[in-house]
Amino acid sequence: MNARAPESSRITSAESDSARVGDAVRRARQGDVGAFEIVYRAYAARMYALCRRMTGDDAQSRDLVQDVFVRAWERLTTFREQSAFGTWLYRLGVNVVLEQLRSRKRDDTRHTDAGEWIAGPGSMGDRLDARMDLDAALARLPAGARTVFLLHDIEGYSHDEIAQMTGIAPGTSRAQLWRARRALMGMLDA
Amino acid sequence: MTDQTTHLTEDDRQSAADGTLPVERRADVEAHLADCDACAADVARITELMKRTRDAMLAPPSETASLDDLWSPIRARIEASKVVSLGTGARPSNSRPLISLIVGGIAAALLLTAVMLRVRPSEPRTSATAQATPDTSVLRAVSDSATAYEAEAQILLDRLEIQRATMRPEARAAIDRNLHTVDVAIAELKDAIARDPNNPALRQLLATSYRQKVELLKRANAS
């Protein structure tokens, strides 16, 4: 995991007091749960935002935030100090969410195929606006397209990185991204 | 070379919008966009969508404040995960060879000790009053639960004593080492709780190490 930090996935707000958090990460690595709480408080909001975007669901996101930080605790010893902790944690978070989405997809037979689009643009009849609209539009994308769109256009991962994380081919990632953008443009009347 | 009758491919337009055009395509695509309003408008729409979604998405979520209450369940799971490798009741263990149980138990007990030593007091040691007046109800509860476990452990120990004669020497030695490690952990935890009586993590670890001891004895007896 030595890929460069994706442009927008650096957790800049949390890293602004990086000395304090960095020290907490070091102590947490040595087993200090109290220090890990500082780490949690520094990154929880950003992690929640990621989970919320990827799942579109508050309750599921709150569960996922817990899963991510428990996993982070378990894997802390694999974190190498020279890489940005925020990036490491973020990647771990993406993986936890993807695992969850995959298992949900397996459990949910009525889930759409990657190529199938949910209700077309404008079918709801109401005009969408700003963040709420975007969330609603994203929620109507198939999970695969939504994931790729979020990882690429919002989080700044490359198609190669997305392929690595999700197990799909880079070409599939590109195709999913384009379809997601087109669908969003239709829904958002862009 | 620009070809107005053949518009840019989807690949070219999407890549032009997000800046991922391969170097060898750049000149052609840029030339086409300069001449073709339709393609240029489409690329602009994609770019606008990207900007719009990025701006909206990167705004901090409003729910931030309510995330505080997630820490408690996270911490509980972390504390629990520290002792998951003890294997106490998590898996049916009777089918596993005794020696592997013992080795696992040693590792677990060592982990427990290590975990215990890392737990920080919830209050500064310099607080003389905290040391002088520990929460007696907590200590009593810990003591009650300890007594119950100790009683069960003693019964199991007695039973084990009868079996010792028939055990292989290496298994016997492993059990003794293992029990000693757990006993050391228990003693250290008791000491830590006396100094830091209000630390829930310590209390949980003590209860777990007692449970561990009882489990080890049960396994040893069952083997």
Ligand SMILES: [Zn+2]
């Ligand atoms: Zn054109």
